[in-house]
Amino acid sequence: MLMLSIKSTTMQDDKFIVRAYGFGELAYLYFPTITKKSASTQLRKWIQSDRFLSKELSEVGYKFSQRVLSPKQVEVIIKILGIPW
Numbered sequence: 213m214l215m216l217s218i219k220s221t222t223m224q225d226d227k228f229i230v231r232a233y234g235f236g237e238l239a240y241l242y243f244p245t246i247t248k249k250s251a252s253t254q255l256r257k258w259i260q261s262d263r264f265l266s267k268e269l270s271e272v273g274y275k276f277s278q279r280v281l282s283p284k285q286v287e288v289i290i291k292i293l294g295i296p297w
Contacts (some may be wrong), residue, residue, distance in 0.1 A: 228295045233281050238289070241296035258293070265292045 221287040243251035255278070259265055265288070272284045281289070290296070291296070 230283050
């Protein structure tokens with residue numbers, strides 16, 4: 213399991229743990245003010261509209277209808293989109 217240290221605006225020592233995430237679970241971390249279903253839709257739109265992100269994810273086995281993201285797929289997403297908070 214990979215842990216990434218990030219700087220927090222609240223001065224806490226926050227860490228993002230790279231692990232398998234449900235697609236909606238990760239999407240909700242990126243869009244916490246909307247429903248999980250809407251967050252999933254939005255994250256899928258981001259993935260589809262970013263050719264580099266789509267390519268990188270497909271190289272690690274991502275499929276559009278996937279419900280669970282592998283740790284490697286999560287790594288790719290946060291490498292490109294950043295830590296989700």
